[in-house]
Amino acid sequence: MRNKRIITLVLCALMSASIVGCGSKNTAGKSGIPDGTYTGEGNGKGGKIVVELTMKDEKIEDIKVKEHGETPGYADALDKMSAEMVAKNTIEVDMVSGATLSSTGILEAVKDAFSKTGVSADKLVAQEGQAEDEVREAEYSADVIVLGGGGAGLTAAIEAAQNGASVILVEKMPMVGGNTLISGGEMAAPSNWLQGEEAIEDSKDQFYEDILKGGDNENNPELVRVLADNATEDAEWLRDEVGVTFEDYMLFFGGHSVKRSLVPKDASGVELIEKLSAKAEELGVITHLNTAATELVQEDGKVVAIKADYKGEEIKYNATNGVIVATGGFGSNLEMRVKHNPDMNEKILSTNSVGSTGDGIVMAEALGADIVDMEYIQTYPTCDPETGTLLYVGDVRLEGRSILVNKEGKRFVEELERRDVISKAVVEQTDSVSYMFWDESAMEASKVNVKHKKEYDQLIAEKKLVKANTIEEAAEFFGIDAEELKNTVAKYNEYAQNGKDLEFNKRGELVPFAEGPYYIMKSKPAIHHTMGGIKINTNAEVVDKNGEVIKGLYAAGEVTGDIHGTNRLGSDAIADITVFGRIAGRNAATVK
Incomplete structure (x- = not known):
């Protein structure tokens, strides 16, 4: 049986x-x-x-x-x-x-x-059917309407709700998060709690000077002052009130004078968005997804509503107090990019969410808002050479434990320089790509193969990253001049032993390369951040071309201009969206 x-x-x-x-x-x-x-x-x-x-x-x-x-x-x-x-x-x-x-x-x-x-x-015989969609009314009302569900929009919504306002957040994408979701989520914060543990001397004034210098002094000093003065307090707000978990280490982003960038759990913006979303929901913020704002409605000189499209139907959202525009930049809008900077054409890939199309800028401009710095578009230097995706395995560079070389095996730029400087230098190299080199000790220290394991494995599988026992073997994988690379490594080790980089004056601690295995990652620049956008004042109020406030209209995040000047320093974006998101939310909620 x-x-x-x-x-x-x-x-x-x-x-x-x-x-x-x-x-x-x-x-x-x-x-x-x-x-x-x-x-x-x-x-x-x-x-x-x-x-x-x-x-x-x-x-x-x-x-x-x-x-x-x-x-x-x-x-x-x-x-x-x-x-x-x-x-x-x-x-x-x-x-x-x-x-x-x-x-x-x-x-x-x-x-x-x-x-x-x-x-x-x-x-399969297709049939008439539709997954259940959210039922929508033709009109809604709240004290504050927030456009955009990225980091800036969620922060603004939370702050408005905490100040007693009813809030509806309108997001055109099928999920919240925007560019923050796909970022590393690092946040620059001077004199933060980790710097104290490492005895790193820093100050708000030093951060202020770094931001101005990083943007070639094209920034609005008043806005930069607000950002520098509030970044650390708002990082603590994220940690203590929103519940964001930060790791117990920092990164040294290019252009900064000291290591001051806090890193969220898993070195990912997912931690920020998940915690911000949960906090917004807890406070009663209503979120409408798949809803694209199309027009700002103004009556008697004040913005009182928006019109939006939901699956082909127009919905009106009335705002008793005001509207906050937090729709992000325009890095994924090719036409807008080329209009303002012809060099940012279709040949350059983008790290941005497809939702970054400048909608908020267009709507605000239609009301007479002043638009500034649109020509300043930043590329991130180490991105996937085929897709443009920002490579987080490359964070080993921000730990100061790697060098960038070209096909000829030579260094060509300071690895902790500004993003725009490194990107320009990369484009001038053979094939317009760079090769990041590091050793096993750097891998163990940075743990990028653990923190970003899926990306690491994918890069290995796609042959964009190699792990090899010898420098010669690693160089041969990408056709790099092996002898010259060995000479470059030896010279760098001399600099590390003497404590000074005689070629590029690399900032931070110089750590010599040791035993293998060795790693080389191939990458190229891709569009990452647009510095231009809506002009605001220190209250996050939108101003027109005459410098007058447009009543009932606020803006925060990458949709704004004049904060970062010609170039944004790494990890300043999260500080920006948090500081001005909170200001916008607070002021919109408490306007009389």
């Missing part, structure tokens, strides 16, 4: 192939699609995506995502597309805007699962 049962189970497994469980019904109708549950895999931005597809009566009954590594927020695309497939009984559904790689991954996984039915996907 026992042997008979084993034979039955074996035959069942062979016949059902990848169908999970022989107990499930395995019949097929006219289309020939058998009932059952099938497993499939695809590759998203965060690596492998595994799904279980359940077919019953020739229809997609259910899709379960069993495994994924997608960033929170972007992972919502998996559920959204799965629900759409079930509702419409088809695999061919639209990708989620702003989450292309995640959407591609879930699509691949479901197609792989369906292929195991042994039937072509075109046999």
